[in-house]
Amino acid sequence: MNTRAHHLYTLTLLILGLTGLPARAQLIHDHTLLGRYINKFVNDTTSPAKPRFLLYPTATFAPETSLEIGVSSLYLYHARGDYKNNRLSEINAFTFVTLRGQYGLNIDNALYGHRDNWLFIGRTRVQQFPLLYWGIGRDAAPNDPATVDAFSVQIRQRALKGIGKNLFLGPQFDFQSLGRVSFKQGEGRTFDMPTGANGSANLGLGASFVYDSRKNPLNPRQGFFGEIAHLEYSPFWGSTYRFQNTNFDLRYYHRVKKSQVIAWQGFGQFMGGTVPFNQLALLGNEIIMRGYYPGRFRDRAYVATQVEYRFLPFPFSKRFGGALFASLGTVGSTPAQLDMRKLLPAGGAGIRYYLFPKKDIFLRFDVGFTREGPGFYVFTGEAF
Numbered sequence: 001m002n003t004r005a006h007h008l009y010t011l012t013l014l015i016l017g018l019t020g021l022p023a024r025a026q027l028i029h030d031h032t033l034l035g036r037y038i039n040k041f042v043n044d045t046t047s048p049a050k051p052r053f054l055l056y057p058t059a060t061f062a063p064e065t066s067l068e069i070g071v072s073s074l075y076l077y078h079a080r081g082d083y084k085n086n087r088l089s090e091i092n093a094f095t096f097v098t099l100r101g102q103y104g105l106n107i108d109n110a111l112y113g114h115r116d117n118w119l120f121i122g123r124t125r126v127q128q129f130p131l132l133y134w135g136i137g138r139d140a141a142p143n144d145p146a147t148v149d150a151f152s153v154q155i156r157q158r159a160l161k162g163i164g165k166n167l168f169l170g171p172q173f174d175f176q177s178l179g180r181v182s183f184k185q186g187e188g189r190t191f192d193m194p195t196g197a198n199g200s201a202n203l204g205l206g207a208s209f210v211y212d213s214r215k216n217p218l219n220p221r222q223g224f225f226g227e228i229a230h231l232e233y234s235p236f237w238g239s240t241y242r243f244q245n246t247n248f249d250l251r252y253y254h255r256v257k258k259s260q261v262i263a264w265q266g267f268g269q270f271m272g273g274t275v276p277f278n279q280l281a282l283l284g285n286e287i288i289m290r291g292y293y294p295g296r297f298r299d300r301a302y303v304a305t306q307v308e309y310r311f312l313p314f315p316f317s318k319r320f321g322g323a324l325f326a327s328l329g330t331v332g333s334t335p336a337q338l339d340m341r342k343l344l345p346a347g348g349a350g351i352r353y354y355l356f357p358k359k360d361i362f363l364r365f366d367v368g369f370t371r372e373g374p375g376f377y378v379f380t381g382e383a384f
Helices: 007-027 033-042
Strands: 052-062 067-077 086-100 103-112 118-133 146-164 165-183 198-214 225-234 243-257 260-273 282-284 297-299 303-313 320-332 344-356 360-369 375-381
Touching: 118 165, 118 198, 146 198, 165 225, 198 243, 260 282, 282 303, 282 320, 297 320, 320 360, 344 375
Parallel strands: none
Antiparallel strands: 052 067, 067 086, 086 103, 103 118, 118 146, 146 165, 165 198, 198 225, 225 243, 243 260, 260 303, 282 297, 303 320, 320 344, 344 360, 360 375
C-alpha cells in the first residue's frame, strides 16, 4: 500500500499514546483488561523465553483512500523457548479497510527452527488498492501518473534447510496475480498500455541461498546477511508470461558502541523475458530508497545501496532512540543500461521507541526525503 504522508497520522496516535502511557498506567487498575494491555507497552516483565504478542489499531488518511482503519499484530518467539541458542522469529500482520471500499491483508514472516535446522521467509499480500504508474524507466516524468485500480495477490515463501553454520539452502515460490484491472490515465498525459495492463497471474519457481549470522533479524546489532535467489516464471506451470528474476541482497552490521550500530545494505534485481508491469523491479519502499513511492521508477534492472547509523537507544533515554540514513539507486532496461552517473538520492531520519526491551525490539518511525518530496513510515523492527 501507499506508505507516504498518510502514515503521519498513525505515528501521531502511536507517539501520543506511548509517551502518555506511564501516567495512564497509574490511573488504570492493573486488573482491568485495558490496564493489562497498557502495561505491556510500559513494563516489559515477561521472560525472554516466552512469546510476545501485540495487537493495536491504526487510523490513516490519504486522498486516494479517504479514511483507512486497520489492525496491526506482531507475534515474537524463540523456537522451543530457547532464547539463548535460537534466533528470534516473527510473524507480522496488518489488515485494513477504507471508506472507499478498499481493503487488504499483509503478512510477513521470518521463522527460524530449533538450532537453525529450518528457515522460512515469506510475505503475503491480498489487496484491493490503487497503484500509481509513472511509466517504465529512469526518465519517467514525475507529473500526472496513471492510477491502476486492481485486486492483487502476492504469496512468496522460501523454505530453507540449514546446511551449515549460518547457511541455508532451499526452494522458493512466488505467485502474483493482478485482476479486475481499471487503468485510469493521468490528466496531463496518456500512457501506452504496458505488458500486463489487462491483468495476469504468474507463478515463479526457483531456489534461494542464504548466509545469516544475525541473532535478531528485527534489530541486528552485529553480523552479516546475504541472499542470492532466482525464480523462473513459465506457462508450463501456469504463468501468463515467461520471464526470469534474479536478485541479491547483502547486509552488514557493526556495533560502534554499546548502543550504536552502523548498518549497510546493497541490493540488486535483474529480470529478463516478458515481464508484466506490476512485477518489474520497483524502486522505493519501506526498506530501501525510503522516500520514493513504491514503483515511482520501475524497469528490468535495479540496483541500490544504503547506509544507516542507529542510536538504540539514545544515551539520555531508556526507551527512545533514533537513526540517520542515506541511499542511492537507479533502474535500467538491462544491467548494461544502469547509468551510475545518474543515481537517485534519498535520505532521512527516524525515531525509535523500545517496545520490548527484553527482546530488543523497537517501533520505528522514519521520514525519507527525495527530490520529489517526503515519505513517512511506521513499522515494528528496523528497516533492514
